[in-house]
Amino acid sequence: MKREILLFGVAFALGCSVTAAPAQTLKKVKDRGALVCGVSQGLIGFSNPDDKGNWTGIDVDVCRAVAAAVLNDATKVKYTPLSSKDRFEPLKSGDIDMLSRNTTWTLSRDVAFGNFTGVTYYDGQGFMVRKALKVNSALELNGASICTQTGTTTELNLADYFRANNMKYEVIAFATADEVVKAYEAGRCDVFTTDVSQLYSEKLKLSNANDHVILPEIISKEPLGPLVRHGDDQWFDIVKWTLFAMLNAEELGVSSKNVDEALKSNQPEIRRLLGVEGNFGEQLGLTKDWVVRILKQVGNYGEMFERNVGSGSRLAISRGVNRLWTKGGIQYAPPIR
Ligand SMILES: N[C@@H](CCC(=O)N[C@@H](CS)C(=O)NCC(=O)O)C(=O)O
Numbered sequence: 001m002k003r004e005i006l007l008f009g010v011a012f013a014l015g016c017s018v019t020a021a022p023a024q025t026l027k028k029v030k031d032r033g034a035l036v037c038g039v040s041q042g043l044i045g046f047s048n049p050d051d052k053g054n055w056t057g058i059d060v061d062v063c064r065a066v067a068a069a070v071l072n073d074a075t076k077v078k079y080t081p082l083s084s085k086d087r088f089e090p091l092k093s094g095d096i097d098m099l100s101r102n103t104t105w106t107l108s109r110d111v112a113f114g115n116f117t118g119v120t121y122y123d124g125q126g127f128m129v130r131k132a133l134k135v136n137s138a139l140e141l142n143g144a145s146i147c148t149q150t151g152t153t154t155e156l157n158l159a160d161y162f163r164a165n166n167m168k169y170e171v172i173a174f175a176t177a178d179e180v181v182k183a184y185e186a187g188r189c190d191v192f193t194t195d196v197s198q199l200y201s202e203k204l205k206l207s208n209a210n211d212h213v214i215l216p217e218i219i220s221k222e223p224l225g226p227l228v229r230h231g232d233d234q235w236f237d238i239v240k241w242t243l244f245a246m247l248n249a250e251e252l253g254v255s256s257k258n259v260d261e262a263l264k265s266n267q268p269e270i271r272r273l274l275g276v277e278g279n280f281g282e283q284l285g286l287t288k289d290w291v292v293r294i295l296k297q298v299g300n301y302g303e304m305f306e307r308n309v310g311s312g313s314r315l316a317i318s319r320g321v322n323r324l325w326t327k328g329g330i331q332y333a334p335p336i337r
Pocket of ligand 1: 040041042043082083084102103104149151152153154176177194195198202222224
């Protein structure tokens, strides 16, 4: 009997703390008049500041899209640069409202640090080497010294790949990307490994980018996406559906360029997307025209991709698996209805 009362007490206490905990991030962001977004310390194409402190990149555009949806102003974002190792704690402590920092969705991170809201970029880990090494495949890297960054998924993948292929290696890990680039450039290691998109990005920082080559092997799955804190479902939904809206807009052919025209469309899916029909924005705690604001201020997923990492950018990465499912890729968003 006593034990039952005790158990009830514990369950009650837990129940109370669960109902009392919701973080009310939407209200916090609106009261503050700005979204606080955790980003990288500088990764071209994903989140990178210019010399005036203006941030650009896919991860930055996701923050801007959430700010457009919530505050009707994509510029109302405060960026908090975070290293790989220190990126999760500020989310848990409430110092940032979301983390949008080339972060791989894994089971343990999902359980320990927050809810992943979707995949902004399907990536995979690769290797970069000096052309002078005359290596054509990662399978020729037995005995290599390999530079990488701490606090990433990279180190484990590396260990798995070399063990699976019966090869030896020496890892040299650094806390920041700049240290990794410097060490690699100075010849302290033969190989630089991280997600392939990031290899493209860091390659641009090398003094003779053409002397280096990215090897063909992709050794892991790195689905990159934003995270929000556990325990605030409304905020989780808002960040999740911001990306879904950008993907759905691309699929329906609605972009920053033609959104005004599209508002007059008689296609039911476009009407629902843009809030001409239904009350989907309201269901999220926003207003009817939430997607119109995202599209006008940031654009659809394809525009975001091409501008930051694709054909309109210095990285010139081909869309690959990040094409929409209707175009042979795996980017697929659930419907707005
Ligand atoms: N996607 C991987 C790797 C992420 C990562 O931190 N990559 C480094 C490699 S270049 C990076 O973004 N550095 C930039 C920085 O630390 O600001 C993960 O989530 O662990």
